[in-house]
Amino acid sequence: MSHPNVLDYLDNPSPRTLGRSPLEWLDRMQKPTVVRVAGRDPSRTRAMATLLHGNEPSGLFALHRWLLEQHTPEVNMLFLIAGVYPAKIPPTFSLRQLPSGRDLNRCFKEPFDGEEGAIAEAMLAELHRANPECVLDVHNTSGTGPAFAVTITNDAAHQALASLYTDRLIMTDLRLGALMEYSEQEVPTVTIECGGAHDDHAHELAYDGLVRYASRPDVLSLEKADWDVAVLRNPIRVELAPDATIEYSLEPTGRADITLPPDIEHRNFGVISPGEPLGWIGKRGLGILTAIGHNQTENMEKVLRVEDGQIYPAQAIRTFMITTNPVIAKSDCLFYAVKATGEPIF
Template identity: 80%
Template sequence: MSNSNVLDYLNNPSPRTLGRSPLEWLDGLQKPTVIRVAGRDRTRTRALATLLHGNEPSGLFSLHRWLLEQHTPEVNMLFLLGGVHPAKISPRLTVRQMPGGRDLNRCFKEPFEGREGEIARAMLAELHNAQPECLLDVHNTSGTGPAFAVTITNDAAHQALTSLYTDRLIMTDLRLGALMEYSEQEVPTVTIECGGSQDEQAHQLAYDGLVRYTSRQDVLSLEKAEWGVGVLRNPIRVEMAEEATIEYSLEPTGRADLTLPPDIEHRNFGVVAPDEPMGWVGDKGLSILTAIGHNRAESVEQVLRAKDGLIYPAQAIKVFMITTNPAIAKSDCLFYAVKATGEPLF
């Protein structure tokens, strides 16, 4: 299948083709879309993907604003809008992936099955053809919380890219089929998590970072970084069993296997001490949870402990990517954790 059957293309789009708002522009898009904008230096290209999840709008909002303002980037820009179809489902920008479909950001590896696999393969082909010097993948976090970046490689180039948006970098050895793993093609690649999808501050951060990314002559040298980047290494991913149930409540109702308080998102990037309860488990205890590290299951008892129905950290931990969206908690993960120092738990 040719890429043009899967993707649409816009070259140097003029403001009149973009609609008056990001939603009007989205309404006019028919397929995942590639946007090319010519730069001052035509010999180099940078790439940015966004909207891989249809309910994460900051990247779309920032790109629409940037295109309307008719910036001339320092180098050629290749933009990839992946999740156009789920983003258009009413109410728009609320659906992560197509009903019955796969998470597009788990499809950037063989065998490229199904509709999402076709889109991922076509996007990878565009990157291969463009040979960008670097790639950013812009997301919103699944809950509220501060911005951070994720990478599979921690070096000066990845830290420099991170510093365009944030001073927090997560380095992980987990391989899930995410676009971020394009780093393995020797192209510095960073996922940017801008903050919550409803957060105006996240939209502004996405725009400010995009302006820095497109306007600087050099984005890969750490001496240009504006912040010292703090690195958290190899977090443990805590997942729920498929059949387990979760609710968010100030106290357990007895109907769910796991109960978390409604304000659990405030724990994001905070340290939780071993004597601080995080929530409640039902009769099945911690057996409904799995701890994943380095692509293999670890003992969840090394991360959490249960006592009298309450859940506590097994040691002081720093947690992030906590969500109060039960669908994401179940389909993706409950949270990630490292030691309070930022070191791996094990």
């Protein structure tokens, strides 16, 4: 089904159209917005989506800065600014999705239900029309932490795209209805997680990566054969039960089902040995957590264990996407984990 007028369009916008700041520009946007910029080689197009989550602004900041500077890209550029509605709700850039809405980055698959489904379907139609040679989806991590890329395909083209931003690549077979699954249309597609939403280095990385993405004649082959990428394969997704409670504290108060230290984000991408405590579990035990692999099997005993009320890794693991935002910890996931080697946990 078609959804007329779901998106607004800007072609080769002048600085006057954009406002002086990203906030001013967002204020002017009435709907999710498509920005098209003509390139030196009009026979090719590269696409970039951003603000799929309304609380992840680095990609929008980068795009605003890049557009103000009036670059002429190497090829035509198609930008999709998605989460305009949640981003605009005060305080600006504080909501991942509308209070009654769905996570837009779970809506890129049929059925395209509701407002988010209509936006996702319209964005996919734009990509289909533009037939880009590649797609980037630029996000912020839900906590502070180093940048990384996520892909469902680990080949040279996907590694090359990731290398525009980072040397850490997560490869997953899990399918959630994310835009990154556009890779299945034979178009190299990579999610870029730039770092924390409030981190200046994340905004800078988003901008520097966009400059590289738009200005290089070729972004699908690695510039140097020795790009030293850490590939983490098929991470397990550790989720909280919907009725479970979580708090962040230096010691448990006894009120929550799980307690994590306030600096738990520092564990992102580090190796945690089986002797290092991660936090505390309440009376309900590990039953409040699930550890779902890409093959949909439950593997908690391979990931975590409990000793005297404290949570430890069941083996040396590498974790990422740990957040200290309790809303995201509950609605999305607590963290992802692989073996210390980067291999999947089976």
